[in-house]
Structure formats: structure tokens, C-alpha cells
Amino acid sequence: xxxxxxxxxxxxxxxxxIRRAVLKAVAVPGYQVPFGSREMPLSYGxxxxxxxxxxxxxxxxDVLKVIDQGAxxxxxxxxxxxxxxxxxxxxxxxxxEAATLIQTRHRIPETPLREGQILVLQVPIPEPLRWxxxxxxxxxxxxxxxxxxxxxxxxxxxxxxxxxxAQTYEYPVMVDGRYLMRPxxxxxxxxxxxxxxxxxLLFGAGREKRIYxxxxxxxxxxxxxDDHPFEVEHWDRACDLCGAQGAFLDELIVDDxxxxxxxxxxxxxxxxxxxxxxPRPGA
Amino acid sequence: xxxxxxxxxxxSVRGLGKRYGAQLGxxxxxxxLWPGEVLGVVGESGSGKTTVLDCLxxxxxADGGRVAYAKADGTVVDVLRLDEAARRRLLxxxxxxxxxxxxxxxxxxxxxxxNVGERLMALGAxxxxxxxxxxxxxxxxxxxxEDRIDDLPETFSGGxxxxxxxxxxxxxxxxxxxxxxxxxxxxxxxQARLLDLLRGLVEDLGLSAVIVTHDLAxxxxxxHRLLVMRGGEVVESGLTDQVLDDPQHPYAQLLVSSxxxx
Numbered sequence: 266x267x268x269x270x271x272x273x274x275x276x277x278x279x280x281x282x283i284r285r286a287v288l289k290a291v292a293v294p295g296y297q298v299p300f301g302s303r304e305m306p307l308s309y310g311x312x313x314x315x316x317x318x319x320x321x322x323x324x325x326x327d328v329l330k331v332i333d334q335g336a337x338x339x340x341x342x343x344x345x346x347x348x349x350x351x352x353x354x355x356x357x358x359x360x361x362e363a364a365t366l367i368q369t370r371h372r373i374p375e376t377p378l379r380e381g382q383i384l385v386l387q388v389p390i391p392e393p394l395r396w397x398x399x400x401x402x403x404x405x406x407x408x409x410x411x412x413x414x415x416x417x418x419x420x421x422x423x424x425x426x427x428x429x430x431a432q433t434y435e436y437p438v439m440v441d442g443r444y445l446m447r448p449x450x451x452x453x454x455x456x457x458x459x460x461x462x463x464x465x466l467l468f469g470a471g472r473e474k475r476i477y478x479x480x481x482x483x484x485x486x487x488x489x490x491d492d493h494p495f496e497v498e499h500w501d502r503a504c505d506l507c508g509a510q511g512a513f514l515d516e517l518i519v520d521d522x523x524x525x526x527x528x529x530x531x532x533x534x535x536x537x538x539x540x541x542x543x544p545r546p547g548a
Numbered sequence: 549x550x551x552x553x554x555x556x557x558x559x560s561v562r563g564l565g566k567r568y569g570a571q572l573g574x575x576x577x578x579x580x581l582w583p584g585e586v587l588g589v590v591g592e593s594g595s596g597k598t599t600v601l602d603c604l605x606x607x608x609x610a611d612g613g614r615v616a617y618a619k620a621d622g623t624v625v626d627v628l629r630l631d632e633a634a635r636r637r638l639l640x641x642x643x644x645x646x647x648x649x650x651x652x653x654x655x656x657x658x659x660x661x662x663n664v665g666e667r668l669m670a671l672g673a674x675x676x677x678x679x680x681x682x683x684x685x686x687x688x689x690x691x692x693x694e695d696r697i698d699d700l701p702e703t704f705s706g707g708x709x710x711x712x713x714x715x716x717x718x719x720x721x722x723x724x725x726x727x728x729x730x731x732x733x734x735x736x737x738x739q740a741r742l743l744d745l746l747r748g749l750v751e752d753l754g755l756s757a758v759i760v761t762h763d764l765a766x767x768x769x770x771x772h773r774l775l776v777m778r779g780g781e782v783v784e785s786g787l788t789d790q791v792l793d794d795p796q797h798p799y800a801q802l803l804v805s806s807x808x809x810x
Contacts, residue, residue: 410633414670418655421662421669424676425698490676 273320274352279303283321283476287467290478295440296408297391302474306348311341312370313471315387316348319368322383322467323349328356330364335372335513335530342370359533371434373455375512375534378464380481386449388470391477393437393447413445416488424493433498439486440479448485454497454513459485504529507538556618558583558724558756559604564613566599572780573599577613579775579785581724586750586757588771588788590764590803596780597760598648601728603628604758605645606635620723640670644717648729650709653716654701660687660712661697667720686715690745707738711745718749725757731766743769764807768792776800 271277279301286300305313323329329349333342337359345368346357358364361376368385378384394404397415407413416437423431430436436453440446448459449468459466459479466479479485489495503510505526512534514527529535557580566573574596581587589597602608604615604627615627620642627635639645647653654663664683665673673679684694690711692704701709710730717725730746731739747770750757761767767774767788774791776784776799784797795801 406632410636412636412670414666417669417674418658418662418666421665421676421679422658425659425661425680489674491674492677 270352272325272353273323273349274306275303275317275320279317280321283317286476287318287321287478290467290476291465291480293444294480294483295444295446295477297475297477299474300476302471305471307344309472310389312345312368312387314469314473314476315368315370315385315471316345316469317471318385318467318469318476319345319349319366320352322385323353323355323366325353325355327366328358328364330358330361330367330533332367332369332372332374332531334370335374335515336532338532360537361533371450371452372513372530373451373458375509375529375531376537378458378462380463382464384462384464384466386451386466386468388447388449388468388475389472390435391447391468391470391473391475393445395447408444411443413439416445417490420488420490420493424490429493430489430495436495437488439488441483442486445488446477446479446485452498452513453487453495456485456487456495457497461485500527502527504535504538507535509535509538555583556624557581557616558585558618559758560614560616561604562614562616564600564603564615565611566603566608567611572596573608574603574777574780577775577777577782579782581756581758583723583756584754585773586755586759586771588767588774589758589760589777590762590767590774591777592762592803595777597762597777598728599780600777601726601758601760605639605643605726607645617724640667641720642723644720644722644725646710646713646717646725646727646730648732650701650706650713653713654709656701658700659698660692660701660704663701663712663716664719667716671720682719686719687712689718689749690715691741705738707734707742710734710742714746714749718753718755721753723756725755727757727759729761729763730759731761731763739766746770764792764804776803 282301286298290298305316307313331342331346333339336342350357361374366383370387392404394407397419398404420430434450434452435447436456438446438448438459461482463481465481468477487495500514504512504514506528509529512529515530517526517528519526559581562578564577565575577600589600591597603610610628616624617627618624661680661683664686665679668679668682684697687694687697692708692711701712731742759770771788774788775782778799784791784800792804795804
């Protein structure tokens with residue numbers, strides 16, 4: 266580590282401010298806490314919120330893992346991992362078990378998280394009511410008064426048009442029976458992992474300047490109707506690389522003759538299940 | 549009417565006032581509304597009719613006055629002094645608001661069924677089949693075919709949109725409905741059907757309503773009692789027939805004599 270940067274890039278005052286927002290978010294699960302988001306050396310939409318939260322909670326003893334769409338070896342994951350390696354000098358890993366702090370974009374690892382771990386999610390749009398009510402002042406009031414009927418209007422409309430709720434990612438949840446929350450663009454496949462998670466889940470939205478949290482063991486319920494219960498996606502096949510059943514699979518086109526593979530989106534999970542000797546991504 | 553005298557009024561308005569800067573919206577408006585009664589508010593454009601309605605529904609904050617409302621549980625609350633949470637709950641449960649322009653009262657981006665079901669779901673209905681069933685019921689009651697339940701309100705005619713708005717408000721069986729020119733912008737035959745429908749619903753459900761209109765024919769058909777407004781003030785009030793057939797105030801006389809007789 267060079268001395269050109271303060272530890273974890275942000276100045277100490279900014280980190281204090283963000284930590285205060287994080288503490289408030291943990292105290293009021295699912296509530297969006299405004300914070301003074303800073304310019305970061307990456308563009309909006311690439312994880313500026315997540316990076317600021319990570320920078321504020323990371324310590325010298327942490328072991329960091331960064332995920333982008335489940336993968337450890339894509340541009341975003343590699344860049345952010347290197348950014349923190351350079352500005353903090355902490356150890357990095359691709360292993361979910363070994364990590365104490367995980368920043369992720371759009372997935373929660375297949376390997377179950379444990380107590381003591383922190384998962385930081387990057388959030389593009391924090392407001393679950395955004396496309397239903399355009400006025401920000403009004404959505405805040407709706408949260409304050411728990412007026413969430415309009416969210417059900419949207420689910421009703423989906424079932425009417427498609428026979429089921431068509432939302433497959435960012436599937437809205439109720440946190441601790443109080444706040445409606447947008448769980449960032451994770452597939453709804455990952456929603457059950459939010460419920461009573463042993464790890465602390467922090468959500469950072471840089472452009473929208475909001476932080477929210479799900480403390481460990483908090484009840485998180487995906488919205489549904491009594492006669493149309495919440496369901497996650499299923500695949501009627503296993504991962505073509507590791508043979509995993511019941512993992513979230515990506516479809517990969519491998520040639521121009523229609524050949525395709527279905528493989529785990531979580532590269533760490535997949536690599537660990539494969540026979541030794543095969544190369545591991547991100548290693 | 550004599551049986552009503554013992555009951556307290558559903559709504560008791562006193563000294564209601566509103567200024568928009570230097571402009572007067574309304575001044576010292578007062579009236580009582582008894583359960584099951586329909587009150588018409590008539591007057592020319594700019595006379596303050598809609599301001600009165602907006603002050604009642606909380607869309608506009610009144611400057612002063614008292615609006616005492618007797619809730620279903622028997623308690624009397626001053627609507628102007630309720631906190632916002634309680635006021636909005638009241639508007640969702642015991643009150644309904646029908647806007648002049650259906651666009652203001654409907655969600656144009658979602659189907660008719662969802663529009664009718666919204667209030668139910670806001671009050672905690674979580675069974676899709678039952679919400680849809682209630683929506684179908686209500687669409688039938690306002691004479692919208694059940695094959696239209698999944699269509700967007702945009703594809704509806706003006707009269708249908710207005711009826712949809714009424715269904716959307718009445719689905720939770722409110723006790724008081726505020727209507728702003730419910731027949732505005734509709735042609736006469738459609739207007740007549742809507743009026744028939746409204747009269748039937750008011751009778752069946754025992755609704756109380758405040759109806760703002762500039763159309764004296766509408767007022768005669770629907771309202772039991774009338775307030776005549778001019779320049780933000782109530783200039784005359786009384787039973788509908790009495791006001792329309794024997795107006796006392798010069799302005800009321802002018803208003804009544806201005807109606808074209810076909």
C-alpha cells in the first residue's frame with residue numbers, strides 16, 4: 266500500500282458520516298437513510314454506493330470478496346477488488362467462506378453466509394415505489410404511513426396480464442413487517458436468502474444517495490397474494506460444469522450452431538464443486 | 549325527514565375559509581350534512597365551489613374553520629385538525645372522492661380491475677381471486693361489461709371512465725362521497741344514464757354525498773338540499789325544490805333564470 270491515499274480512499278469525516286447513516290439504517294431495517302454521497306473514481310451505475318459503504322466499514326483485518334453478477338472475474342469485480350487492495354492493503358479472496366466482507370452486484374452467493382459476515386449490495390434505484398409514484402416527497406410519505414396498496418396494484422396487474430407476477434429481479438419485499446424495500450437487482454431466486462440472513466446486509470445507492478440495511482436474522486417477506494404465493498425460478502437441468510442442482514444458472518451460447526451451456530452464475534461456488542486441477546476463475 | 553333530526557349530522561362545517569394570496573377562495577362557508585343526504589353546491593365558475601370541496605378532502609389546506617365529521621365508530625373528529633396519517637386513512641376508508649376529470653381519479657396505466665381493486669388492497673386484501681371478484685361485481689353495478697375488466701381506462705369512453713371512477717371509490721363502501729362535477733364534459737344522454745346510476749347507488753347504499761355542479765338540472769335530480777355560492781360565499785341555502793322554484797337571493801334568481809329551457 267502506498268501512502269498516496271487515506272486508508273480505504275475516503276477521508277475520515279466522510280467515513281464517519283456514512284457509518285452514521287449505516288447505523289441508522291441498521292436501527293430501522295428497510296428504511297432508506299439519505300447520506301452525502303461522494304464522487305468516486307468510477308462512474309454512477311458501476312457501484313459507487315456499494316464502494317462507499319465498503320470503504321466505510323472495511324478494516325485492516327478484513328478479507329474482501331467482490332462479486333459482479335455472481336462472477337469474481339468480470340471487469341467490475343476485478344476493478345473494485347484491486348481498488349481496495351491498493352487503497353487499504355487488505356487481503357482479497359474469491360472464496361465466500363474465507364471472506365469477512367463481500368461487495369456484490371446483483372447476486373447473493375450460493376454458499377450460505379454466516380454470522381459475522383457483511384454483504385454490501387450495489388443499488389441503482391433504491392425506491393420500490395419509483396415507477397408507481399413519481400413524486401419523491403409522496404413516496405416518503407407513503408413509506409411513513411405504510412401506504413403500500415399501490416405495490417399490490419402492480420402485482421395484481423402482472424397476474425392479470427401474465428398469469429403470475431412477472432417481476433423476476435428486484436422483487437419487492439417487506440422488511441420486518443414494516444418497510445417496503447427494493448432488494449437491488451438480485452434475481453428473485455435470491456430473495457429467500459434475505460430472510461433471517463445470519464450476515465448483515467447493507468445496501469448502498471450512490472447516485473440516489475441512500476443507504477439501507479437488513480440486520481442479521483431479520484424477517485424479510487417477498488410480497489405475494491394468498492392465492493398466488495411467491496415462487497422462485499427453477500431449472501429442469503443441472504449446471505453443465507459442476508452438476509449442481511438448484512443453483513442459479515446462466516445460459517451461455519458457445520458456438521454459432523446453437524450450442525449452449527447452462528452454468529452456475531456463482532463462479533466461486535461452481536469452481537469449488539468441480540474436480541481439482543481445473544482452472545478457477547479469478548484465481 | 550323527521551327521523552333524521554335526532555341523529556347528529558354526519559358532517560358539520562362552520563366558518564370554512566380559504567384565500568389564495570390576495571384571491572378569495574371561499575369565506576365563512578357553513579352547512580350540515582345528515583346521514584343519507586345529498587347536498588348540492590351550485591354556482592357559476594369561480595364561485596368557490598371546488599375550493600370548498602378541496603378543503604373538505606384535504607387537497608387544499610383551509611385557512612380556518614371547523615369540519616366536524618362523525619366517524620362510523622361514533623367519535624366526532626375535526627377533519628381540518630387531523631394529522632395527515634389519520635386524514636389519509638379516512639379518505640381511503642370512510643370517504644370517497646370523485647374528480648371532475650376521470651384522469652385525476654384513475655390510474656390510467658393499469659387495468660380497470662386493478663383500479664377498482666386498489667382501495668381493497670390498500671386496506672389489506674391479499675387474495676387475488678377475491679379482489680378480482682369484488683371488482684367484477686362493482687363493474688357490473690356501474691354497467692361496465694365484465695369483458696372490459698382487463699382493459700386500460702384509456703380505452704374507455706368518457707362516461708365509462710367516470711363510472712369506473714365511481715366504482716373505484718364505492719368498492720370499500722364509504723359513508724361520504726365528495727363529487728366534483730361528476731357529469732362535466734359528458735353529452736346529455738350519457739349524463740342522464742350516469743345520473744340514474746348515481747341516484748340508484750345513493751339510494752341503495754344510503755350514501756351521503758356533497759356534489760359540486762354548475763348544472764342546475766343535475767342538482768335538481770340528485771340533491772336533497774342546495775347551497776348557492778357566489779364570490780366565495782354562500783348566498784342561499786335550502787331544500788332543492790325551494791331554492792330552484794322560489795329563489796330569494798337576487799343572484800340565485802339570476803342563476804335559475806339563466807337556465808335554457810329546451
